Amino acid sequence: MFIWGKHKKQSNVEKIVVDLPPNFLYDDPRCDEELLTTPQFAELLGARMNCLMDLGFKYVKSRKAFDMVDGDRTITVEFSTAYQYVIWVKVLLKIQFKSVKKIFKTIKKDYNFNRELSYLPYCRYTDLTHVLSVDVGCEKEFYKVLNHVQSLMPTIKEGINEMRTIQDLDKLYNEPPFIEGPRRGIYNFWPDGCMIGLIAAKLANNPNYDLLVQVYRNFFDSLVQKFKRDGDDETTIRNWKAGNTDILEAIIDYFAKK
16 A cells, blocks of 8 residues: 555545555645646647648647648548546547548538548557656656657657558558458548448549449447347437438438439
């Protein structure tokens, strides 16, 4: 049992971290309020991420993100932070294809859908947990975190290079073999990933497009059947179908009329 500071009575903080290694414990819990501020992290990101700027990225301070437009692609490296006795930084690489987004916006307008697409057709992320030492100034601690972020550059470059075209996106979602649902559709933000996958298949002239239509339909139907087995009421299921199955059918119908 580790004792937090000089208090003999176990504190609420200690109850949370008591099973963690000793170096997660600090004598002074003021660090999360006084030393760690998101604006300061945003400032340091803009000052230290030359490794991204050298690739052509531009920093958007309000989102703590770096954006780059390359042909049909919009590439984003996004940072999010959380802190309470540790600094937690998540780095997310997103690659969006403007042609896919344009098709979905057209379908949304033509078929009068209000729902937005959770547009994460391709992403990678890495979580970095950095333990703050209250004996070291905040600025030095954040520089340590940013050095860790810079170590991710090989992964970021690899992702950018392997997702260059609509054909690459189609391969990510639709490359055989298929299982009960599209192999990559399930693991890439389904059901929205299924919609992205079907649009990508059509734009990439995938020869299996007609088969994919049935595969995606079967997958959506299997989800509805699961909801029924789980005891969801008819209203809930109907609303889910209106916001998902109906949009998938609209995508299929849109391309059938082209």
